[in-house]
Amino acid sequence: MDETVISGRKIYKIFKLGEERVRALNGVSLDVKKGEFVAIVGTSGSGKSTLLNMLAGLDRPTKGEVIIGGNHIEKMSEDQLVRFRREHVGFIFQAYDLLPQLDAIENVALPLSFRGMGKKERTAQAVKLLKQVGLEKYMKHRPTEMSGGQQQRVGIARALVVKPEIIFADEPTGNLDTKTTIEVLHMLQEVVHGKGNTLVMVTHDRHLAGYADRRIHIVDGEVVLED
């Protein structure tokens, strides 16, 4: 199982703010193997989120290549990117970002409805995943009726429901207390090791990065260390 799923080649990202140019990424190269739990670690403003967005196909690099499963992400049109994300990628957000008018089941089933799956089928899958993340009692709850930890578990279920090849998570525990953070990280570890998913997580916390199989340290838009 040494297959490379994500491969970044000399990624540059330069933001123009009026006259000023911000080099958010300065020639980053990295590889992520299948079934790996990788943490991107760095201080605030080091370019972690920017890198994750490049790898996930949310943004295009100024220069360089991003290859996922043999596809050149940086060359895709917006439409193609949406389709790509729909088919291959799951996302976990720092602020959970569930849809407030939908209950837990509907939130988890949402990505499946984007794929055109019928209601019965997608509800069944959503229920299955909510059980896996331990939320059988909160199926009908709306986001406002759940704690942050519960919401993030719904978020994880939503990312997993599409059976993605890769999961991207940007500070998934950023809004949670220590105890819940550890619960969530254990859950993510389980997902990767149990199901063979690939997970790329961004964090500024070296301790949390310890839960990952491998860490990529970033300083000022450059990879300084992998361990």
Next chain:
Amino acid sequence: MRFADKAGMAWSSLLRRKLRTMLTVLGVMIGVASIVTMMGLAEGLNRQSLEMIEQFGGLRTIEVREGSGNAAGTTGGTADPTQYKLSDSTMQTILQMEHVESVYPTLEFKAIIQSGPYVLDIFGGQAMPLEVLKDMKWEFAEGGWPEEGDDLQFVFGNLVIEDFADARGNVIYWNTGKVVNVDMMKSKMFTILDTDAYEAAKSNNNQGASTDTAASSTDTRAAEAGADASGDTKAAAPPKKYTIPTAGVLAGELDDYNEYSWYTYCDMDALIKTYKKAFKGKAIPGQPVRKNGKPYNELFYSKLNVIVDEIENVADLQKEIGDMGYQTASNSEWIAQQREQSRSQQAMLGGIGAVSLLVAAIGIANTMMMSIYERTKEIGVMKVIGCGLKDIQQLFLIEAGMIGFAGGLTGLALSLLVCFIINRVTGSTTAVIPYWMYGTSIVFAILVSMLAGFAPSRRAMSLSALEAIRSN
């Protein structure tokens, strides 16, 4: 993404902001209601004017009279002098033409009716086949149509009584405003069919009294009159008088005006039978004669009434018959004028209503824009987790369409209510919303709303997912 899912999402996001949704719907409702009500008013006015035309003698009728043939371009010199007159064969020819539903003839007759000191001059009496008259389904104030084969009897329109004049020819009603003391059904009335002789006699002996004294001795039936019809004498012999019974008087007050109000009717067959006896060997009044003064064998009608299948075909058919050399008349020009007028009325009134719908459309665009700003994050998340760009756009279009549908439906209901009230208050059908407008107004409201939602929906589609999820 399935349509039902998109509709469900659109619906739930509308429910999330109930008050705002309701206010937006209210705007559309008022816009639709004002357009539909205005159009309903215009339609009502249009129908009223068409009804008026109907009263003046039908929307689908062409009156054909004998022509000189000029229109056809042929010179009448050598041709048959009866070519452009209206015979049974003319009637058949017209009946064969396209769009002709039926044709019936009218023979116009003249008569003078005397009752006491009063004189009634009938110069446009309408003799028609009895079944045609019965088909008119007119209502009677008294009496009814005669039966087939009866001797000549008259049926008077409700206003004929206003035509009675005194011996000098002054019409009583117009001069005094009073109706003469004659009962059309029961009063004794003497009828002169030979109006030419009557005129001649009147101008010859100005005493006038002679006719009155003669009246008492000439209470004869038409049958007897034929016996000594030797009216050839140059001496102005007083014309024969007949007692022709009244079969009925048509319904209507003295201020009710109808297509029949001013006319006197009778069965054409009965009239001809009477005429033939009264004018033995001579031409019936109004009929043409040959060069040698002898009458033709066939009967020529005064006019043919052509009933056309559709109002739209009246003008064309009229032209076609006119080109054959006959004189024609119809209400088609008037109808066209009326239609033109009501169309511009409708456009004007509809335009006034359209302004409020325009305002409503701006309201929709505004609401959608607000909703997109509010849901920027949400839209971004949906995009990130794989919602297609087209689906996002359609979500907002469906939302706008739903607002339009709700507004259209309630607006239609409101305008039906308003029209009902208007009609109640005015006591007539001033406003009419035709059935086709039901569906059209709702579809229109949906289309306008979706159009208003189009720019916002494009905006939602082109929102950067990244910007969206970053905004917090």
